[in-house]
Amino acid sequence: MLKIENLRFSYARREAEILRGLELELPAGKVGILLGKNGCGKTTLFKSVLGIEKPGEGKISFAGKELNSFSPRERAKLVAYVPQHIHFGNLSVYDSILMGRVAYFGSKAGESDRAVVDAIISEMGLESFAERNAEALSGGEKQKIAIARALAQEPALLIFDEPTGNLDMANEQLIIREARRLAEKRAITILSSLHDLNQALQMGDCFYLMRDGVIRYAGGSEILTPEHIREIFDIDIRIIEIDGEKIIIGGKQHETL
């Protein structure tokens, strides 16, 4: 389980806090979706979990172990990251994925590292891409390679920052399916941010509605009510059900008197 307790963070001592005593619990092997407006602190929360930013206060633990007690290399073997903006520096797809093993091999990749990469390439059906320049691929393909690179770290916790942000509809579906498959097959716990509420419903098991640096509501899909959404996003939505599946319609700016 990923457990975050009383997390506080500000970029400078005198600046306003971005995270204000944030609490979050995500059960192991589940997909948790963070929902909130831009600037509410989602990326800062991710950076804190990844060890990129040091929180001022609070505790982040995974599987009972506090993440701050790990060295960067050991932490990278536990937590991996798929960023929103992906760059590979003109490496081949194979080398880009192999780069995910750098925490294991240090300066020279060994046979075991290549075996891990080969298995991921085969599992994700990337054989035909392997020798291509990763930077020249389409948005959806790049996203898949970034997931493969993160998987090469053999993490137990995977952080996705807006995984469908720059993708077309077909690729959005592909990435959502891939994320769910990974969580189930590899028993990886996933924490992701998403803007699209319907995609969130498709991808997530647990939902966290975030505003002003705190989680206001946490739970299953039942917390995605028009009232909660209005409180978090300042928009009015309607929820309908077709064949037992929830669909969120609307997104009109909420008018206050």
Next chain:
Amino acid sequence: MLLLLAAVLLMSFTCLLIGSSHMSIRECIEALSGRGSASQIRILRSIRLPRVFAALIAGAGLSVSGLMMQTALDNPMASPSTLGVSNAAVFGANLSIIAFSGGYLSTGHNVENYTAAASPYATSLLAFAFAALSILLILGLCRIKSFSPSVVVLSGIAMGSVWTAATTVLQFYATDVGLSAAVVWSFGDLGRASYKTDAIMLLVTVPGYLVFACYRWHCNALLSGDATARSMGISVDRLRFTMLLLSSLITAVIVSFLGIIGFLGIICPHLVKKLMGEDHRITLPLSALSGSLLLLLADTLSRSMGNGSALPVGAVTSLLGAPFFVGILLSKKGE
């Protein structure tokens, strides 16, 4: 890679055969094996050979330093001198030549006395001392603030300006002889190299290169952005500090002994990256080899074009490299 290595070896040999004494190829080979006249042996072994070694080491060192600076600062315009190393070295050398050069200030500015009193090692030592001071000041400042590329680059520009201004003040008070000696020092010149200086440059460049080689995957990870590199377990600030420190130290030692050899540290890594991609497993050795090759070529040309006296090799690297560089940038291969 092998082709480039062969070109470097061939160019090194060609460089040994060319010089103002107009020795034939046979005489050169004989002198190299110790069978020529004493003066020929001396020319080959004490002048040309250390010069070729200097070109090999300094070319590789400056080019690799440029590559590392560009990666560390995520800035294609970064050069081995981004931390103001060259400006600081020039100030140190000017200080040594203009203010401390033996008795020249008190001997009626007699050129002969000046030449007799000035110690090239004192000048190099002071040049290096100020270059090292500049590195420490900037890296110290960045340690307090941050190692973000913009902070490092701006600190480097600011520090470089301070050294340049201080040099201008020194030169304003210098005599004609001191001023010309100081200006001539700043021209890059491989003719100053000796086995001793080559050995010192080698002792800094080779370990620096080996450390960079150990970090080649870390450098590749840095190309994905700081956040991604950190998520892969890389201590980005420590890596950046190490790369900046080693690149600047290599540059400081080379500049202190040979003067300013500009543009080489930008052009060679750029050409390699344009033609071969950004993978540091490839760009690192190729930058080293192409740097050596360009400096050998530039030195050979500088000695051929100078009508007996060599032109400043730094000017030749720019004159030779810039058009070629623009050509590559505009070519399809460089897209």
